[in-house]
Amino acid sequence: MRQYRRRPRLWFSGAVGSMGSSRLKARRGRVGLLAVLALLLATVLVVGWLVTGRASSAPYAGPALYPAPQHISGDGAALDFSGKVTLVIDESTDGAARSALDTLVREVAREVVTTSSAPQGDASAAGTVVYLGTQHSGGGPLEDALRGVRSAADDGSRTAALGRPEGYVLATGTVSGRPTAVLAGADPRGTFYAVQSLRRLLDGGRLAAVSVADWPLLGTRGVIEGFYGFPWSTEARSAVLDAMARSKMNTFVYSPKDDPYLRARWRDPYPDDAIGEIRDLVAAGQRNHIDVAYALSPGLDICYSRASDLDTAAAKIASVHALGIRQFVIPLDDIGGGLTCPEDRSRFTAGGSAGLAQAQAWFLNRLRDRLETDLPDLAPLQMVPTEYSGAETSRYKSRLGRDLDARIVVQWTGEEIVSHRITSASAGAARSTYGAPGKPRSILVWDNFPVNDFAQDRLFLSAVEERDGDLYKSLVGMVSNPMIQPYASLPGIATYADMTWNGPAYDPGASLDAALADLAGGDADALAALRAFTDLNQNWQLDYHPHPAPALSQDVDAFWSAYRSGRTTPAGLAERARLLERVPELLTHLRQPGYATDVAAWSAAAAHYGTALASAVRMLGAVHDGDADAADAARSATLAARDAAVVRAQPTLDRGTVVAVTGDGVVQQFLDEALKEYANAFGG
Ligand code: GDL
Numbered sequence: 245m246r247q248y249r250r251r252p253r254l255w256f257s258g259a260v261g262s263m264g265s266s267r268l269k270a271r272r273g274r275v276g277l278l279a280v281l282a283l284l285l286a287t288v289l290v291v292g293w294l295v296t297g298r299a300s301s302a303p304y305a306g307p308a309l310y311p312a313p314q315h316i317s318g319d320g321a322a323l324d325f326s327g328k329v330t331l332v333i334d335e336s337t338d339g340a341a342r343s344a345l346d347t348l349v350r351e352v353a354r355e356v357v358t359t360s361s362a363p364q365g366d367a368s369a370a371g372t373v374v375y376l377g378t379q380h381s382g383g384g385p386l387e388d389a390l391r392g393v394r395s396a397a398d399d400g401s402r403t404a405a406l407g408r409p410e411g412y413v414l415a416t417g418t419v420s421g422r423p424t425a426v427l428a429g430a431d432p433r434g435t436f437y438a439v440q441s442l443r444r445l446l447d448g449g450r451l452a453a454v455s456v457a458d459w460p461l462l463g464t465r466g467v468i469e470g471f472y473g474f475p476w477s478t479e480a481r482s483a484v485l486d487a488m489a490r491s492k493m494n495t496f497v498y499s500p501k502d503d504p505y506l507r508a509r510w511r512d513p514y515p516d517d518a519i520g521e522i523r524d525l526v527a528a529g530q531r532n533h534i535d536v537a538y539a540l541s542p543g544l545d546i547c548y549s550r551a552s553d554l555d556t557a558a559a560k561i562a563s564v565h566a567l568g569i570r571q572f573v574i575p576l577d578d579i580g581g582g583l584t585c586p587e588d589r590s591r592f593t594a595g596g597s598a599g600l601a602q603a604q605a606w607f608l609n610r611l612r613d614r615l616e617t618d619l620p621d622l623a624p625l626q627m628v629p630t631e632y633s634g635a636e637t638s639r640y641k642s643r644l645g646r647d648l649d650a651r652i653v654v655q656w657t658g659e660e661i662v663s664h665r666i667t668s669a670s671a672g673a674a675r676s677t678y679g680a681p682g683k684p685r686s687i688l689v690w691d692n693f694p695v696n697d698f699a700q701d702r703l704f705l706s707a708v709e710e711r712d713g714d715l716y717k718s719l720v721g722m723v724s725n726p727m728i729q730p731y732a733s734l735p736g737i738a739t740y741a742d743m744t745w746n747g748p749a750y751d752p753g754a755s756l757d758a759a760l761a762d763l764a765g766g767d768a769d770a771l772a773a774l775r776a777f778t779d780l781n782q783n784w785q786l787d788y789h790p791h792p793a794p795a796l797s798q799d800v801d802a803f804w805s806a807y808r809s810g811r812t813t814p815a816g817l818a819e820r821a822r823l824l825e826r827v828p829e830l831l832t833h834l835r836q837p838g839y840a841t842d843v844a845a846w847s848a849a850a851a852h853y854g855t856a857l858a859s860a861v862r863m864l865g866a867v868h869d870g871d872a873d874a875a876d877a878a879r880s881a882t883l884a885a886r887d888a889a890v891v892r893a894q895p896t897l898d899r900g901t902v903v904a905v906t907g908d909g910v911v912q913q914f915l916d917e918a919l920k921e922y923a924n925a926f927g928g
Contacts, residue, residue: 301397306452309444310738310758311492311745313458315401320393320416323423326449328371329353330363332385337377338432340533344439345376345427352449361385367421375426378435379406389426393417393455401457406430410494411459412438416451425451430459436533437492444490464721465744466495466534467737468690470575471697473728473897475500478521480730482528483836487734489532490762491741496529497723498522499539499575501697502897507541511556513563526568535623537571538564543579543630548603549591558614565619573655574611575628576604597640600630605647612649626653626688633657635673645678645685653720654678655690662692665710671718689715689722694736694784696727701894701902703732703846704784705777707739707752707759716747731838735759735778765835773830776823777843780850780906792908796820800914807864818861824854845894845904852889853911856882860918867925879922886915 301317309316329349333342349356355371362385363370377386393415395402405411412434415426427442429435441456467488469476476484485496501507505514514522522538529536540560547553561572581596583589583603592603604627612625627648631640632655648654656674658666666689675684691711694704704727715722724740726733738759743750760778764771779795791797799816806813828847831840840847863878889911894904922928 301395301455302453304452304454306445306454307447308754308758309441309456310755311460311742312749312751313441313456314405314746315398315455315457317395317398317455318453319395319398319455320453321418321423322453323372323416323425323451324449325349325352325372325446325451326354328355328357330370330373331356331358332360332362332373332375332389333358334360334377334384334386338429338435338533340531341376341427341429341432341436341439343531344436345374345442348439348443348446349374352446362388363422370422373419373422373424375424375428376435376439377427378429378432386426386428389419389424390415390428392419393424393426395455398455398457402455405434405457405459408459409463410434410437410492412441412456413458414438414441414445414454414456416454433494433533434459436489440490440492460492460745461716461747462719462721462744464495464688464723465741466493466497466721466723467740468497468499468539468723468725470497470499470501470539470690470725471695471728472501473697473700475503476730478524480838481525483838484726484730484734484737485525485528485532485534487836488534488737488741491738492745493737493741494533495535495537495571495721495723496525497537497539497571497573498525499541499573501541501578506539508544510540510542510544510546510560511553513560519563519567522564522569523567530568535571536569537573537623537626538569539573539575539628541575541577543576545584546607547585547588548583548607549587550585554607554610554614557611558618561615562618565622570621571623571626572615573626573628574608575655576630577628577632579630581630594643597631597638598643601640601643602647604630605644605649608652609647609649612652624651624653624686626655628655628690629678632690633661633663634659635670635677637677641677646680648678648685650680650683650685653686653688655688657690657692662695662698666691666712666715668712668714668718671712671715675718686720687718688720690725691722691740692725693740694727694733695725696729700728700896700899701905702783703727703729703781703843703904703906705732705735705781706784707756708736708743709752711743711747713747713750716744729842731836732842734836734839735763738762763834763836763839767833769826770830770833772823773827774834776820777827777831777847777850780824780853780908780910781846783908793910796907796910800910803861804917807868813861813864818858821854821857821861825851825858827851827854846906848893849889849904849906852885853907856885856889856915857911859885860915863922864918867921870925872926875922875926879919882915882918886912 301319304316304318363373375386375389402413405413408430410433411430413428417424427438429438445451445454505512505518526536540557542557581600583599588603592599594602608627615622629644631638657663659670671687674687679685693708696702696704722744724737726737735756739752739755742755760774761771764774780793783792799820802814803817827850831847859878859881863875863882866875866878890903892901892903894902896902
């Protein structure tokens with residue numbers, strides 16, 4: 245992963261010196277004039293050098309920053325946050341950023357003082373000084389401090405960062421003799437992100453010399469709770485939103501298929517307890533700079549042309565708008581392909597799926613107009629088409645593209661419902677497919693990663709992969725549809741955040757590793773267990789992953805190759821087996837205790853497989869030694885543990901209790917082969 249990009253070396257710095265000195269030698273008689281000219285030239289070049297920022301930066305040497313920033317260098321000064329810290333914060337500064345910084349600094353500092361003006365007097369009295377704010381063109385302490393920690397090499401990227409939505413600068417240095425950090429945002433959200441970066445970069449009470457200039461490449465980055473199955477609890481949503489903020493995601497779409505008031509009973513107003521949950525969600529969003537979008541799914545029984553249905557939809561949206569929601573989506577996925585009421589059938593006569601598209605566009609255009617008048621502060625309306633995947637055209641899509649108001653954003657899942665790959669070519673094609681001639685549609689990807697509602701016996705714990713790095717050029721956003729298990733989805737969501745913030749720099753393996761380390765919160769045993777467990781649940785697309793349980797497979801291969809060639813078998817497999825046995829307990833030490841609960845059925849199965857693997861390894865040792873009694877006892881233990889791993893233990897909303905499947909068949913295959921060895925030696 246490219247953690248920082250060095251600017252090209254200053255190619256003309258040497259040239260300045262040589263040109264000046266040769267001229268001076270050749271024309272001794274006109275020394276004065278030439279000296280002035282040379283000085284002028286040098287001044288011009290140095291100024292150019294400062295303006296263009298072509299100086300080289302020092303490499304950054306602290307903890308890695310995720311999502312990978314656009315620019316990071318080691319320019320500035322290392323700072324100590326463990327003693328006294330003075331926070332200089334203008335009163336107009338974003339509240340969420342202020343409170344995030346205050347909490348963060350109090351975790352490490354001995355004393356924290358907050359003021360609104362730059363410290364004066366004795367330079368050492370203020371300790372480390374941290375400026376936080378949103379850049380104003382009018383100047384003020386923040387701008388003065390930013391100038392004070394100026395880095396010629398980083399000027400260009402800092403200007404870029406502070407000129408882009410959600411951009412920010414985090415710079416270190418010394419200002420008037422005081423060790424100083426400046427956290428400046430292009431806007432309130434950028435200011436909040438500067439604090440999130442500081443959180444990642446702080447190593448205990450120390451901050452390495454660093455200069456970050458950063459901004460997201462993709463506008464909308466987030467999560468859509470859009471799966472079938474138990475909707476998440478309020479606590480879980482709040483934890484997910486907190487984690488999303490740490491990864492600089494900005495959108496949460498509330499669209500659980502099994503919230504009845506959103507889909508099956510969309511016409512009914514929310515009862516008090518359910519509206520309370522949405523209110524809590526909005527509060528978690530505000531605390532975390534995350535826009536909560538609400539999805540109303542009337543498609544199961546709506547009559548598109550009926551005025552009362554339009555009124556009901558508008559009223560439902562208004563009821564949720566009153567809670568502070570400003571983004572709305574109308575998902576029309578997973579509904580029948582026809583029109584359900586006679587009025588629609590006689591009005592929308594394009595025929596078949598084109599008639600459905602015609603009806604939907606008619607309704608959505610009117611709803612959009614109504615909302616624009618009634619609730620003028622809304623973000624552009626979004627919709628999910630009934631044919632929501634594939635970039636190839638169809639009668640439905642071309643009718644929708646033509647009739648649907650150009651300002652309505654379409655959500656799309658890629659070439660498939662669960663898309664193995666999403667390429668920029670296909671996203672570009674989808675823009676035309678869902679647009680009108682000459683007017684490509686704004687597309688937001690509803691990404692069915694790492695959702696497991698179609699395989700509720702599985703966990704999908706891999707990093708997101710195979711999304712083109714330059715998708716940001718064709719899309720307005722990408723949101724991840726996670727698993728029914730919220731806490732278990734956190735690492736995958738973190739990788740999704742990294743991919744959407746800076747696609748070209750995204751490295752799935754490094755990103756997942758960082759997410760696991762973050763979740764383990766410094767507990768080495770818990771991290772080892774989390775990694776071993778994650779390894780067992782990599783196969784997100786069932787039919788696709790070429791390397792099932794890669795780390796376990798490696799240990800298994802190394803074991804067999806030694807065993808079959810008569811060499812001493814390596815300890816790796818037995819050690820992994822013992823670690824797997826401890827997984828359920830060790831996962832309770834993670835920073836998010838909900839993770840262990842979410843995965844309890846799978847971690848129990850993993851532990852049984854650990855016992856089965858350990859017993860099978862013992863059995864093979866006894867086979868090798870010709871010890872029939874020991875082999876027999878180990879075989880019984882292997883079989884018992886294998887059976888225990890496949891009991892029904894995982895409840896589902898609509899499929900009863902299912903067996904939690906883990907290990908991608910690698911354990912079973914090892915056990916089968918080991919039992920064959922036993923049978924070859926002793927029969928049975
Ligand atoms: C779908 C559903 C989604 C579900 C997913 C995976 C869309 C637009 N709709 O088709 O709710 O979670 O498949 O099963 O993706």
